[in-house]
Amino acid sequence: MICSSNLSTFMHHFLMPKVLGENTNASALVMKMGGNLTNNSQSAAQENNRSSTKRGMVEKSMRLIFLTNHWPYPPGETFLTSDLEAISKHIDEIIVIPVGLSFEESSEPYSISSKINVNIKPVTLAVKRWNSWGKFRRAIKGLTRLNILRSERSRKPSLPWSIIIGELAQSLLLKDSIAQTITLSQNDIIVAYWANRPATIAALLTEDHPEIKTISFAHGGDIYASRANYPHLPLQEWALHRLDRILSVSNAGRDHLKSEFPEFHNRIQTHRLGVVSSDIKNPNNTTETLHILSLSSLVEVKRVQLIAQAMPYITRKIRWTHIGDGPERNNIMTHLTNLPPHIEVEFLGNLPHNSVLQYLKTEPIDLMLNTSSSEGVPVSIMEAYSHGIPVVATDVGGNSEIVLKEHIIPSDSNSEDIAKIINEWSEDLQIREKVNIIQSENFDSTKNAQKFISIIDEITNEIGKVS
Numbered sequence: 512m513i514c515s516s517n518l519s520t521f522m523h524h525f526l527m528p529k530v531l532g533e534n535t536n537a538s539a540l541v542m543k544m545g546g547n548l549t550n551n552s553q554s555a556a557q558e559n560n561r562s563s564t565k566r567g568m569v570e571k572s573m574r575l576i577f578l579t580n581h582w583p584y585p586p587g588e589t590f591l592t593s594d595l596e597a598i599s600k601h602i603d604e605i606i607v608i609p610v611g612l613s614f615e616e617s618s619e620p621y622s623i624s625s626k627i628n629v630n631i632k633p634v635t636l637a638v639k640r641w642n643s644w645g646k647f648r649r650a651i652k653g654l655t656r657l658n659i660l661r662s663e664r665s666r667k668p669s670l671p672w673s674i675i676i677g678e679l680a681q682s683l684l685l686k687d688s689i690a691q692t693i694t695l696s697q698n699d700i701i702v703a704y705w706a707n708r709p710a711t712i713a714a715l716l717t718e719d720h721p722e723i724k725t726i727s728f729a730h731g732g733d734i735y736a737s738r739a740n741y742p743h744l745p746l747q748e749w750a751l752h753r754l755d756r757i758l759s760v761s762n763a764g765r766d767h768l769k770s771e772f773p774e775f776h777n778r779i780q781t782h783r784l785g786v787v788s789s790d791i792k793n794p795n796n797t798t799e800t801l802h803i804l805s806l807s808s809l810v811e812v813k814r815v816q817l818i819a820q821a822m823p824y825i826t827r828k829i830r831w832t833h834i835g836d837g838p839e840r841n842n843i844m845t846h847l848t849n850l851p852p853h854i855e856v857e858f859l860g861n862l863p864h865n866s867v868l869q870y871l872k873t874e875p876i877d878l879m880l881n882t883s884s885s886e887g888v889p890v891s892i893m894e895a896y897s898h899g900i901p902v903v904a905t906d907v908g909g910n911s912e913i914v915l916k917e918h919i920i921p922s923d924s925n926s927e928d929i930a931k932i933i934n935e936w937s938e939d940l941q942i943r944e945k946v947n948i949i950q951s952e953n954f955d956s957t958k959n960a961q962k963f964i965s966i967i968d969e970i971t972n973e974i975g976k977v978s
Contacts, residue, residue, distance in 0.1 A: 572603070572698050573602055573603070573604075573698055573699075573700065573967070574602070574603075574604040574605070574606065574696075574698055574699050574700070575598070575602050575604070575605045575606070575699075575700050575702055576605075576606050576608065576693070576695075576699055576700070576701045576702065577595065577605065577606070577607045577608070577702045577704060578608055578610050578701065578702065578703045578704060578705075578709035578712055578713060579591065579607060579608070579609050579610070579611075579704045579705075579709065580609065580610065580611035580704070580705060580708075580709070581609050581611055582607065582609065582621070582704070583607065583609075583620040583621040583623050583627075583629055584609060584619075584620050584621070585619075585621070585861065586808070586861065587808065588704070589621065589864040589867075590784065590786075590890030590891075591704065592621060592623065592864055593785060593786045593787050593890075593956040594784055594785060594956050594959070594960065594963075595607070595623075595624075595627060596623070596624045596627070596956075597785070597787075597956040597957050597959070597960035598960045598963060598964070599624055599626040599627055600957075600960070601960060601961070601964045602964075603626075604628070605626065605627045605628065606628050606629075606630055606693070607627060607628070607629045607630070608629075608630050608631075608633055608634070608689060608693075609629075609631060609634055610633070610634060610685050610708060610709055610712055611634075611708065611709075621863065621864060622863075622865065630692065630693065632688075632692045633685060633688035633689040633691075633692050633693070634685065634688070636688040636691070636692065637681075637684045637685050637687075637688040640684060640688075641681070641684060649677070649680050650676060650680070652679075652680040652683055652684060653675075653676035653677060653678075653679040653680030653683070654676060655683065656679060656683065659679060659746065659749055660675060660676065660679065662748075662749050663675050663679075663745065663746055663748075663749060666742075666743055666748060667742075668742045669742075670741060670742070670743070670745055674741075674745055675745055675746070678708070678711070678745040678746055679711075679745075679746060681708070682708055682711040682712050682715060682746065683715065685708075685712050686712050686715040686716055689712070689716060690716065690719070695716065695720050695723060696723075697720075697722040697723065699720075699723050700723070700724050700725070700726065700967055700970075700971075701713045701716060701717070701723060701724070701725045701726070702725075702726045702727070702728070703725070703726070703727040703728065703754075704727075704728050705727070705728065705729070705730065705733045706727045706728065706729035706730075706733040706734065706744075706747065706750075706751060706757060706768075707732075707733040707744055707745075707747060709727070710727040710733075710747070710750045710751060710754065711746045711747075711749075711750040713725045713727060713750070713754065714749070714750040714751075714753040714754060715750075717753065724755050724967075724970045724971055725753070725754040725755050725756075726754065726755060726756045726757075726758060726966070726967075726970070727750075727751065727754050727756070727757050727758065728758050728759075728760065728782070729757055729758065729759045729760070729764055729768060729887075730759075730760050730764070730887035731764065731885055731886055731887040731908055732812075732885075734759065734764045734767055734768060734887075735764075735767065735885055738812060738885055743771075748772060751768075751772060751775070752772070752774070752775055754778070755778065755970045755973070756778055756779075756780065756966060756970055757778060757779045757780075758780060758781070758782035758966070759779065759780070759781055759782070759887075760781070760782065760783060760784050760887045760888050760909065761781065761886075761887050761888045761908055761909025761912055762781050762909065762912055763908050763909050763912070764781075764887060764908070764909065765779055765780060765781045782959070782962065782963065782966065783888065783953060783954055783959050783962075784888065784890055784893070784954065784956075784959065785893065785954045785955045785956035785957070785958065785959040785960070786890060786893045786894050786897050786950070786954060786955070786956055787897070787955075787956055787957075788897055788950065788951045788955050788957075789868075789871075789872065789897045789898050791872045791898070792898055792899040792943070792947065793871060793872065793874075793875065793876055793898040793899050793900050793943075794873070794874075794875045795875060795938075795940075796875035796876070796877050796938070797875070798875075799828055800828045800829060800830050800855070801827060801828065801829045801830070801877050801878070801933065801936060802829070802830045802832065802874070802875055802876050802877050802878075803818075803829060803830070803831045803832070803876075803877065803878050803879070803880060803933060804831075804832050804833075804834070804876045804878070804879045804880070804895075804900070805818055805831070805832075805833045805834075805835075805879065805880050805881070805882075806833070806834045806835060806867070806879065806891040806894075806895075807835045807881070807883070807889075807891060808835050808836070808837040809833075809835055809836055809837030809838065809839040809840045809843060810837045810838060810839055811839060812883060812884050812885050813837075813839075813882070813883050814882045814883060814884055814905075815833065815839065815843055815882065816839065816842060816843050816846060817882045817924070817925065817926050817929055818831065818833075818880055818882060818926075818929055819843045819844075819846035819847055820846050820926035820929075821926040821927070821929040821930040821933065822846070822847065822850055822854055822856070822930075823930075824926065824927055824930030824931075824934075825853075825854055825930055825933055825934060826934050827853070827933070827934055828853040828854075829853070829854055829855070829933060830855040830856075830857070831854070831855070831856045831857070832856075832857050832858075832859065832874075832876075833856075833857070833858045833859065834859050834860075834861075834862055834867060834870070835860070835861060836858075836860045836861045840858070867894070868894065871894060871895065871897075871898040871900065872898060876895075876900050877901075877936065877938060878900070878901055878902070878903060878933075878936055879891070879892070879895045879900050879901070879902045879903075880902070880903055880904075880929070880932075881902060881903070881904035881905065881910065881914075882904075882905055882924070882929065883904075883905055883907055883908070883910075884905070884907060884922065885907050885908055886904075886905075886907050886908030886909060886910050887908055887909055888908070888909035888910070888912055888913055888954075889904075889910070889913075892904065892910070892913055892914060893913065893950055893954040895946075896913070896946040896947060896949055896950035896954070897947065897950045897951070897954075898947075899943035899944070899946060899947045900943070900946070901915075901918060901939075901942050901943065901946055902914055902918060902946070903918045903919075903920060903932055904918065904919060904920070905919075905920055905921070905922050905924060906919045906920065906921055906922050907922045913949065913950075913953070913954065915942070915945065915946065915949075920932065
């Protein structure tokens, strides 16, 4: 039961979660998508054109509804492009709905296949409603589902009411907005790309449509609550319990989820992400300058500052290039003042995915570094391996499931350890061939899309909805 004193405390501290920003311009969001925007009339026409399908067969009448955080808008999730485009070759209709959309008006979507429709109406409608509500109205929205609140609060140690009610309020609002703008049918498969809020929305949507099958991917931050300094992630147990499959991108994540949720461990499995296998390999470096690449957002969990702090210990001539940006940039830059002349550093910021791939194809790179404190299985490593670029990575998450054993370093490696690796690195053409084979055999988007379609076949053949 929620007592009045707890509710009063909640109302005092209740703040809008980060996903739906107060300054989001809803009309601008609608205009950005151009021809890829799925409007209500388009949805209705597509609904009418879809014929009946035999359950258990992935035929052209099957529709996938992907719930992402931002994709196809920046920042992040660029790695989704290869997988979704590969899947689109097997499915006639895919609708992507971002449910964490928050960006400047100047943001432009990534280039995507014409077969993939993007519907941003649900989130723009949710933004408009949320911004028009006061704190009391927002709280009331979250308090409408006392059964979910009681279930969540029973988990020990429990999360604060403000977090639980706030997350539930926005999840319900987004679920309502989706239900109002898209007509769901039994031929739909709802795929949450993350095992947090998108998974919660997927579970909520099936309350009115129990015949619809649901899948959630799980990566890193949506698996390990410790990354958010929480004892557990809000609403996750309630949501995942109601989904047909939870697909962890790593064995490490799979095992963690099975340990966390043993009651439905049989629905948790590993499913690899993938990239397009490249026929063009990274060219050999013919200079005496070792070229090192790092590729990630500049956020705390990526620990790019370890590479920056290693620079004073480098004794050879090197060039370090970083692709990506984020809130840790200024902190990292403080370690890069007064560098000796044999060290060159360049930060290229965020680049479009196609530009990153072009860089990997044309710019000689000797080594990529991954110094994260937590990971799933990084798509950046798959991309590097696809182009024959060796990677040294910390032993966290699923890194050891893709990186060569001899290139895995302890999770607590420090800047001097990183410098030692750089100083002692030597070229090995056989290594380049070996890493390329690892990617093409295990992390190819075309092959893994076929495996994903097999999972859909499997769940559509199952009788009844999970309880």
